[in-house]
Amino acid sequence: MSVTLKDVAQAARVSVSTASRALTGTGLTSERTQQRLTRIARELGYRPNPIARGLKTGQSRLVALLVHNLTNASFQVMAEVVQARLKALNYQMLLCIGGDDAQQESDTLTTLVDHRIDGLIVVPTGKNGAQLKALANDVPIVCLVRRDDATDLETVLADDPQGAYLGTRHLIELGHKRIGLIVGRQDTTSGRERLSGYVRALREAGIAKDDTLVHAGHFEPETGATGCRKLLDLARPPSAIFVANHEATLGALRVIAERNIAIPDDLSLLCYEDMPWFEWHRPAISIVDNGARDLANLAVDRLLHRMDAKSNGNDGVREYRVGARLVQRDSCRRIEAASAARTPRPKPSKSKSSAAKSSAAKPAKV
Amino acid sequence: MSVTLKDVAQAARVSVSTASRALTGTGLTSERTQQRLTRIARELGYRPNPIARGLKTGQSRLVALLVHNLTNASFQVMAEVVQARLKALNYQMLLCIGGDDAQQESDTLTTLVDHRIDGLIVVPTGKNGAQLKALANDVPIVCLVRRDDATDLETVLADDPQGAYLGTRHLIELGHKRIGLIVGRQDTTSGRERLSGYVRALREAGIAKDDTLVHAGHFEPETGATGCRKLLDLARPPSAIFVANHEATLGALRVIAERNIAIPDDLSLLCYEDMPWFEWHRPAISIVDNGARDLANLAVDRLLHRMDAKSNGNDGVREYRVGARLVQRDSCRRIEAASAARTPRPKPSKSKSSAAKSSAAKPAKV
DNA sequence: AATATTGATGCAAACGATTGCAGAACTGGC
DNA sequence: GCCAGTTCTGCAATCGTTTGCATCAATATT
Structure with a gap:
């Protein structure tokens, strides 16, 4: 159906391995072939298959954001911020709605790790602490807005x-x-x-x-x-x-x-x-x-930091507070x-207070 | 890291193929081994790796919903409906925000098909008709709320x-x-x-x-x-x-x-x-x-219908209208x-008119 | 000019599942 | 007890990548 690495390699008369190295830029190829391959790949419209790549590398370039709902305006802006930030880094955001429900949260969490997400920002319900803690071994996790006391996960909170x-x-x-x-x-x-x-x-x-x-x-x-x-x-x-x-x-x-x-x-x-x-x-x-915007940004910062293999260990800080305004x-x-x-409530005695108020408000057309 | 099919097979002293067949229920295994394997798999906590499966089958159990924003209340309920429906069918919803922006929509679309999504519900900007049309060959697509005139995609519209x-x-x-x-x-x-x-x-x-x-x-x-x-x-x-x-x-x-x-x-x-x-x-x-709720439901219906391999061909109907209320x-x-x-406008003579008032000033309780 | 060194390439084995094909194990009929 | 027919199981290839290792060419070293 779509162009594979093999096709590119064939067109360029090199092996798949060379093609892979040239295109991923691992630096083990000559300048010349690298350029030639990028050109050919572009001409052929080659797009690497993230599934195949994911299978090999164990990464998916998927980062999940799990919130309670979308009705809450804060969650909306958070979602938009996270999406924008991730997109710039070539990650795809997986936005999930957990409804502040323990069961649903739990289900979603397992699906997500199954899909080998590379990172997770979660507004925890607080009822799946054990599970979250376990998952944290497989995936970098940052909690947002709420803390799950059963875990020692890094958490970004509003102040x-x-x-x-x-x-x-x-x-x-x-x-x-x-x-x-x-x-x-x-x-x-x-x-x-x-x-x-x-x-x-x-x-x-x-x-x-x-x-x-x-x-x-x-x-x-x-x-x-x-x-x-x-x-x-x-x-x-x-x-x-x-x-x-x-x-x-x-x-x-x-x-x-x-x-x-x-x-x-x-x-x-x-x-x-x-x-x-x-x-x-x-x-x-x-x-x-x-400070929803700041919260989301900080959460992304922290997540990216943890996703960075080099800095796998935690930094000691467990909790971040974002100032309110x-x-x-x-x-x-x-x-x-x-x-x-x-008393703002009209007493029967001074009956005009409320009426006076409202009529004062729109005196024009009495 | 996690339990693979191989582990299950080994534990059950059968080959991976048998294990696969038993667990996916292709019916080519004896009742007994099937039950035995399901038991063992459960005991071991085996969860199939969707990435590996996806590589082989070309499916991802991911369905994307691409909307303009999350501020619009209609999109919120649509997202929630779609999420709920898909979840029940064991699909994971990929919610994407396109911002009614041609470039962003285009980018997102390619990322999505790269990820081999199984289906797509999109509120089109109308500016990427050609691309959408091309993608429709690879993935079942349903348009929602807006029509993209450059395509002949199945579309669910409000009336x-x-x-x-x-x-x-x-x-x-x-x-x-x-x-x-x-x-x-x-x-x-x-x-x-x-x-x-x-x-x-x-x-x-x-x-x-x-x-x-x-x-x-x-x-x-x-x-x-x-x-x-x-x-x-x-x-x-x-x-x-x-x-x-x-x-x-x-x-x-x-x-x-x-x-x-x-x-x-x-x-x-x-x-x-x-x-x-x-x-x-x-x-x-x-x-x-x-009728946002109905729109979303119908869109899901149509998408599922198209995703159903048997009914790959279209039904002739290109446009659905959901009644308003x-x-x-x-x-x-x-x-x-x-x-x-x-004329509802207060005359300048009533100078105090601009005093703030809530929009609720009706003299109900006089 | 022969050898050591470096750099670029290819081979083949993974990753974890699915699946066509062939062989093994059963079943029953004679 | 043997064979055909049926059912179950295993081998191995495959999906599209990445990557360790071996190979090979080219350059540098003496």
Whole structure:
């Protein structure tokens, strides 16, 4: 079907071995034949068969990226970054979707090593530690975004403590004293770390931690909705909410919209991780950027480093942290001490507050 | 490193050929040895090497999906569907991102066939027709979402004329007479087809087509913004806008928010293709669903059919259309004849109008 | 000019599976 | 118990590369 090395060799009247050496540039051929063969190969449209080569060399020039899903914007940019980087190095990216599911992750992992991938970047579920550890003997592996505590794999993490700290401090600096936090499950690293960053910022500012202001829940929009409702229904509701669980953002936004709460006038809102539409939203939503782009780049760096035969041994460093960054847009507002305790929820008594708000918003056509 | 067929054969004291036959189940082995070998293979943890197998059989159990990007929600669900389907059949999906770029598409395509993929589902840029056509001799190919006119490849398309028709008719049925359309470039199939669906619906309803109501532009949010502004600035602005260009949605929404236009009270808004946050948005945004899920499924069906050696020849059908569906949410409203010409733009006199507000300001809870 | 040295080439064996062909082991019929 | 017929098994070639080793030519060394 396609042109093989043998064809090239025949056309050039040399043996396959010479042809191979000339084309792979192992340097054991004369300058002249090398050039002649490259020319002939090009003319014939020869393309080496990676399967055959792989069989012999044990390499595939395939690098896999295993993520939970593609809905998460962070994973999207990571995938794009990884793809671009690898492509430049003549590797093909194998993008796999594991759905944060232990079984599926396990299956995918075996398929991948079967296919003799040259490297793997994985967002681990944390439930296949043993398997991952075993695979690490065969293939260079780098963990991304999450750590699998059952392994000692090199891991590239977002600096969640810092990110949460940054965000919380920003809100404090704007004058907020009661800051609600919606955060992920506390049995995950990111869930715990974000909470800790929040707590640290409060402590530094001398603000007493109020447990009723913290809602920890699953990675679903629904969490955001219930969390948000819970916070707003408090006797003394927060003047700012920090949604530090990416998946919860939609739910929180919905509740805010349902209750006609004006952002940032009635409530400041800060979210974690960017979404493409955040800056198109009105008001544009301020975020803590976890640095997805940097994370992906670093992961690729580390992987390539490990794939480099020479540096097979580890460097001692087991964990890398990529700094988070505050992106200020329009959803957080400076607040005066007096209004800190103002309740954004319309009480029956002062019935006009909500109506006034919305009509003020579009006074044109009453 | 890993267990090979030879190891299994040795352990069972048979030849490799017998082992191979027993394990692949070619039926030429005795029941007894077959069972014995499967047992031993399992005990030893034997996993066939797809590379070696591929070299011999010319198959890789790899199927590639080549899309433009991962930002587009449709591509996300397609990727997930394809992945799930293929996985069930023991194929590994190779997800590639081509960026709607001719060069990148071309490169990726060659890499893919080099890797001897067993099949390919591609959203073509339309600029590598010749190459695609040539590749089709080596690999079963199905085009998705877009057609490449330079080829006669089997293609699974969304029914854009019908979708646009459906959406427009819906707005007409709600009483709208002046319906703005923001649509994609007219040198793309989808751009043309959506316009034609729109036109047909108007014609059927006996509404004269007004060219000033149609804005065709590039696949970018900016298009949505300028288009939306243009429409709203008209002397007789539309009472409904149909954003039939997925990428333009964000831009349109922003302009609407900036101008404090209340959806659906001041303006009905209908979009094309779903985004995960549309139903969380307030008001939830009505859409024409292009059926991404069905498209992906059908594409897989067709591909599998072609990959089936028996049915190598084509079936004559070159083009499949997947029906679109109207998903009514809260962004379109019935309109009275009188209000059709009302201008939603606030006059300068109301100076405070630009105060930020979330797009959800409807005085529901007064 | 003969030999040592270097550099370029070819032969053939891998890599791990599949598969045509031929031989071995069974089966049953006489 | 022998032979035809059937079923099972093994040998060896093959897929398209890479690579150790031997060979051979050309150059350098004396």
